[in-house]
Amino acid sequence: MFHEAIMRSLTRRSIFGGMAGMGAMAAAPGFAATPKPAKGNIRPLDITDPRENLYGFGKMWGTLGPKSVLSGYQGVQYAIVGDKRAVPLFGYCGFGNNRNIMQPDGSLKVLGKECGFFTDLATGEIIDHWDNPWTGERVEVFPFVNDRWRGTLTLEQKVFKVGDSETVNNDHSTKGGTQGGTKSQKGKPFLLPWQRIGDQYLLSWDYAHEYTNPVTPEGWPKASTGRRVNPSEHFTLFTPTNEIDDRSLESARFHAGFMRQAPWWPWMRMGQSEVHGVLMGRMHSYKITGTVEDIPKAVLKRVERAHSHLLEQPTDGPDEGVRGTLEAYAEDVPPEVPGYVSPLAEKRKAMLKGEGK
DSSP states (O other), rough: OOOOOOOOOOHHHHTTOOOHHHHTTTTTTTTTOOOOOOOOOHHHHHHTTTHHHHHHHHHHHSSSSOOEEEEEEEEEEEETTTTSSOOEEEEEEEEEEEEEOOOSSOOEEEEEEEEEEEEEETTOOOOOOEEEETTTEEEEOOOOEEEEEEEESSBOOOOEEEEEEOOOOOOOOOOOSSTTHHHHTTTTBOOOOOOEEEEEEEEEEEOOOOOEOOOOOTOOTTOOOSOOOOOOEEEEEEEHHHHHHBTTSOOOEEEEEEEEEOOOOOOGGOSSOOOOEEEEEEEEEEEESSGGSSSSSHHHHHHHOGGGGGGGGOOSSOOOOOOHHHHHHHHHHSSSSSSSHHHHHHHHHHHHHTTTO
16 A cells, blocks of 8 residues: 655565575565564553554564565455355465555554465465356456555554545444444544453454445446445454564564455456355465565465566555555456446556656
8 A cells, every 4th residue: 555765676586596495585685584582672562552553563564674574375265155155266365565664753654565366275276267167157367466555554543545435444333334434433543452462462453345346347247246345354463472562673473364255356257147145265364484485385486487576675655545456457457348448447557657757
């Protein structure tokens, strides 16, 4: 999502050249491995202070250091149709490449890159095509590759603009409706639900969206699941207290349970089928070493071959809006209907043209 000097880029040669195996790759220059905690300079996190919340979140989710760290996720996505049992369809895995910057005013600037791929359940290898069991169609899989996201978290609760809607994280309002709890959250301090239990901080992080589908039925009748979409993501995070509380450390490890529910992916081409259902995914999410060792092996192999720019340091610049898989699909995949012009694709072209000046 989130302008200083541009960081030194890592070339393919510097990352992978002359290395054998994952152990060697974990020592690749340019990524900050998560350090062991130093004894001393310990100050417990003040969870009632927004600045402390931003500090804790910044070092857990990424790093507050000068070089980015890597985190991974991997798991399975299930289809739920009517009252039928959940059926596993494919693996879902990827990684993030993150660096965060604490600003003088206490806000946190977030810089990163991310990706998501789909894998065969039997082999664990990334799939490029998938045989849809409901339509009988062999479809081309669309991986999610986002080479940059930038945003800023301030001392006030962040309201995220997603399409034509707004949402906040951890909105547990019972008011209902798209804007149900958003209005009541505006202006409130940025506080997260940290819980300290033993040697761990427990933290939940939920997003629940509802907005106009950028993959419109008019442009992509087969790919579109309808005019509105309601994806949500849910994390249960665990991070060591001594690594968060140690002010000499720039990054803290975490591991998390990660769940995602959403309509069918557009690349499944279920828009004209009579099978109505949802996708539910359960994944591990983690930052253990902060290096390429945390990237699922199948993903690393594909990224090395086709998307090595994702391993380069994130660059600073203006904040940008949310760009998820649906937005990427509407920008990158030509419409099925000849002559249809995607508003998102035109907007993206204009933005890239402006930055190229």
